[in-house]
Amino acid sequence: MLSETELQAWADDEFVVAHILSSHITEYTHLEECLAIGSFAQDELAHARSFYEYCGLRGRDLDRYIFLRTPDAFAVTPLATYQPGNFAELVVKQYLYEVLDRLRLDTAQKQATDALQTLLTTMRSEERMHYDHWIHWIRVLADSPARSRLESALEKVGAYCGLSNRSPAIWDAAWYQQAESELLAAGLRLGPPETGAEVAWQEPFATLIGRMQSIFREHPEVILG
Amino acid sequence: MSNQVFEVFVISRRGEPARHVGSVVAPDSVLALHQAKETYTRRMECVSLWVAPRSAITTFTQEEEILFKVAQAKGYRQAGYFTRHSEQTADQGSA
Amino acid sequence: MGHIMISQLPGAVESTEDFVAWVQAGGLVQAGDPMPESYRQQALRIASFQTLAELVGVLLFSEWLDRVPAFVRKQMLIAKIQDEVGHGHIMARVAEDLGGNRMAILEDYLAGRSRLLNVFHYDFLVWPEIAIGALLQNSAAIVQFQHLVKGSYIPYVRALRKILPEESFHFHQARNLIQTLLAQRNSLIRHQIEEGLALWFPRVLAYFGPPEGEQFRANRAFQFRLKTASNEEVRQAWLTKIVPVLESLELQIPDPRLKRHDKNGTWEYTEPDWNEVRKVIAGHGPASDHRLEQVRGIYERNRWLTELMGIGESNVKPGF
Numbered sequence: 001m002l003s004e005t006e007l008q009a010w011a012d013d014e015f016v017v018a019h020i021l022s023s024h025i026t027e028y029t030h031l032e033e034c035l036a037i038g039s040f041a042q043d044e045l046a047h048a049r050s051f052y053e054y055c056g057l058r059g060r061d062l063d064r065y066i067f068l069r070t071p072d073a074f075a076v077t078p079l080a081t082y083q084p085g086n087f088a089e090l091v092v093k094q095y096l097y098e099v100l101d102r103l104r105l106d107t108a109q110k111q112a113t114d115a116l117q118t119l120l121t122t123m124r125s126e127e128r129m130h131y132d133h134w135i136h137w138i139r140v141l142a143d144s145p146a147r148s149r150l151e152s153a154l155e156k157v158g159a160y161c162g163l164s165n166r167s168p169a170i171w172d173a174a175w176y177q178q179a180e181s182e183l184l185a186a187g188l189r190l191g192p193p194e195t196g197a198e199v200a201w202q203e204p205f206a207t208l209i210g211r212m213q214s215i216f217r218e219h220p221e222v223i224l225g
Numbered sequence: 226m227s228n229q230v231f232e233v234f235v236i237s238r239r240g241e242p243a244r245h246v247g248s249v250v251a252p253d254s255v256l257a258l259h260q261a262k263e264t265y266t267r268r269m270e271c272v273s274l275w276v277a278p279r280s281a282i283t284t285f286t287q288e289e290e291i292l293f294k295v296a297q298a299k300g301y302r303q304a305g306y307f308t309r310h311s312e313q314t315a316d317q318g319s320a
Numbered sequence: 321m322g323h324i325m326i327s328q329l330p331g332a333v334e335s336t337e338d339f340v341a342w343v344q345a346g347g348l349v350q351a352g353d354p355m356p357e358s359y360r361q362q363a364l365r366i367a368s369f370q371t372l373a374e375l376v377g378v379l380l381f382s383e384w385l386d387r388v389p390a391f392v393r394k395q396m397l398i399a400k401i402q403d404e405v406g407h408g409h410i411m412a413r414v415a416e417d418l419g420g421n422r423m424a425i426l427e428d429y430l431a432g433r434s435r436l437l438n439v440f441h442y443d444f445l446v447w448p449e450i451a452i453g454a455l456l457q458n459s460a461a462i463v464q465f466q467h468l469v470k471g472s473y474i475p476y477v478r479a480l481r482k483i484l485p486e487e488s489f490h491f492h493q494a495r496n497l498i499q500t501l502l503a504q505r506n507s508l509i510r511h512q513i514e515e516g517l518a519l520w521f522p523r524v525l526a527y528f529g530p531p532e533g534e535q536f537r538a539n540r541a542f543q544f545r546l547k548t549a550s551n552e553e554v555r556q557a558w559l560t561k562i563v564p565v566l567e568s569l570e571l572q573i574p575d576p577r578l579k580r581h582d583k584n585g586t587w588e589y590t591e592p593d594w595n596e597v598r599k600v601i602a603g604h605g606p607a608s609d610h611r612l613e614q615v616r617g618i619y620e621r622n623r624w625l626t627e628l629m630g631i632g633e634s635n636v637k638p639g640f
Contacts, residue, residue, distance in 0.1 A: 019386065022385055022386075022398050022401075023382075023385065023386060025382065025398070025401055025402055025405055026378060026379060026382045026401070026405065026618060027618055027621065027622055028375060028405075028408075028422070028426070028618055028619070028622060029422050029423055029426065029619070029622060029626050030622070030625060030626065030629065031375075031405060031408060031409040031412060031422065032249045032250060032251055032256075032257075032260035032261075032263075032264055032409065033256075033260060034405050034409075035260060035263045035264045035402060035405060035406055035409065036259055036260050036262075036263045038263065038398065038399075038401070038402030038405065039262075039263040039267065039402070041398055042395065042398055042399060042402070045394070045395055045398065046395070049391065049395075062391050063389075063390050063391055066391055067389065086621060086622075086624075087622065087625050129259070132255075132259075133256075133259050136255050136256060136259075137256075140252055140253065140256070144628055145628060146624060146625070146628050149624070208386075211386055211387060212386055212387060214387055215387045215388075215389040215447050216389035216390075219389075219506070219508075219509070222504045222506050222509065223390070223500060223503075223504055224389040224390060224393075224447060224501065224504075224509075225388060225389050225390030225392070225393030225394075225497065225500065227629060227630040228629050228630050247410065247413060247478075247482075248413055248417075249413075250413075250416070252629055264406060264409060267402070267403075267406070268485075268486070
């Protein structure tokens with residue numbers, strides 16, 4: 001059975017991925033792609049909300065949960081916290097995240113009760129589209145003059161694939177292997193996964209959360225939105 | 226890798242014809258499809274979507290559009306013609 | 321000069337004067353129709369101007385996206401920002417089909433060849449200011465588009481018809497946020513909203529442009545029926561729309577001269593300082609440099625992808 005802790009951890013990942021992805025909506029000039037990014041960010045945010053609400057966190061309680069927890073209380077996968085520096089890195093991050101999500105969905109759907117199944121079914125179809133989109137971009141970039149940018153991104157972001165912070169370790173190996181073999185089939189090399197110490201993700205994440213919570217914390221007793 | 230313009234057609238409800246809604250600029254048809262969905266169907270009821278490269282669409286020039294004016298000589302293709310025709314031949318017969 | 325019939329297509333008219341008469345009599349121009357070069361240029365100028373406004377105007381709001389202090393409001397703001405980028409996209413497609421392109425639109429702005437509307441030369445300094453700023457900007461855009469939608473160039477009109485319902489949605493979103501904030505009965509928040517109104521009301525009043533006098537009828541855009549109303553007409557329509565809304569929110573309108581003598585009369589108001597407005601538009605507003613920086617950053621960061629895809633090139637053929 002998928003525990004509430006695991007669901008909330010998954011929700012934290014979806015939330016953080018959406019939060020970072022939404023900052024790319026204004027990275028023009030491929031406007032059509034910006035619009036797709038906008039929809040994907042909303043999809044992920046809606047998944048997060050569904051999970052939180054399933055665990056009983058809604059409305060004001062949910063706001064307090066999001067905006068008053070310290071960064072180390074977020075049960076996030078380090079990859080989710082990665083802030084892509086360019087579109088190639090965004091493509092790689094999102095692709096890797098979708099591989100992880102498919103593994104989680106496979107596991108979750110085997111264990112879930114009826115109430116959760118509906119939620120997961122919707123999620124699966126949306127994540128399927130996201131996955132198709134990102135792997136397609138990987139192929140497009142691989143066949144383009146920007147291949148070297150893609151290769152750098154795979155090297156850099158691949159390092160985050162071995163670091164599941166609180167998810168079951170079983171997903172780490174499967175996650176990396178799955179992504180690695182898919183990319184190999186496209187003639188690409190995924191950067192080697194690092195263990196916890198090598199990739200410094202906590203500090204940038206703490207800064208990100210601090211900024212995200214800053215306005216709420218100015219007036220925590222009042223509804224600002 | 227370079228762009229093409231893709232025209233976008235939306236099917237609002239099952240059984241309805243595909244309707245042109247605009248265009249997207251994309252490197253290929255898969256991306257055009259994904260992007261068109263998020264560009265044109267965010268708030269509209271939609272069951273499916275087509276994209277087609279603009280270059281694949283053949284049409285008339287503006288001068289040729291004159292062909293669309295229904296010529297008098299082909300009035301027999303319209304239902305009301307037969308009533309008018311009967312009235313005319315009846316008039317001629319009695320004259 | 322022959323008698324011009326509406327049933328004739330624009331290609332059938334032979335001179336620009338005949339074209340003007342045709343358009344003035346109600347003629348509509350479709351994508352790909354033959355048109356005088358001056359008409360194409362005017363339509364392109366208008367579509368490009370609006371593309372820039374949508375793509376740059378949204379940055380005042382996107383800056384706050386990472387700090388929205390409520391989950392559901394965050395979802396709403398993402399949707400709004402996506403919509404505005406979508407408006408920029410629709411307008412960019414109109415411009416591109418007239419022979420323009422989205423890269424050139426941004427490049428012209430970065431190089432100082434084109435100007436940004438006055439309202440985008442400012443930033444929102446506190447969270448509640450966004451709500452009131454959005455309400456005023458949105459209502460102004462809605463009223464302006466309601467006039468422009470009566471124009472002669474069909475692709476542009478169709479684009480506005482898609483944009484208008486979304487702007488209306490944003491208007492209600494903004495109004496809802498103001499109501500939520502005021503309902504908190506927090507004196508600091510109330511003060512910030514009132515201050516926001518005091519700042520933005522004169523800016524949006526000036527957004528419609530200075531009164532033109534009757535000579536506006538001689539402007540090409542008006543002759544071609546690409547614009548159908550004067551600046552003053554649209555400003556008056558905006559006041560008629562926004563004043564009751566602000567009154568219903570129990571917000572004091574910060575213009576002691578604002579009044580009209582009867583229900584259908586002309587509004588009187590404090591004339592904006594047009595010299596000041598001109599200076600702001602020329603790039604001397606408090607956020608003019610910041611806006612340029614933001615756009616330059618976006619442009620430079622994504623240039624490799626843009627060039628890779630040939631977005632800036634003219635292989636995106638106009639027409640259809």
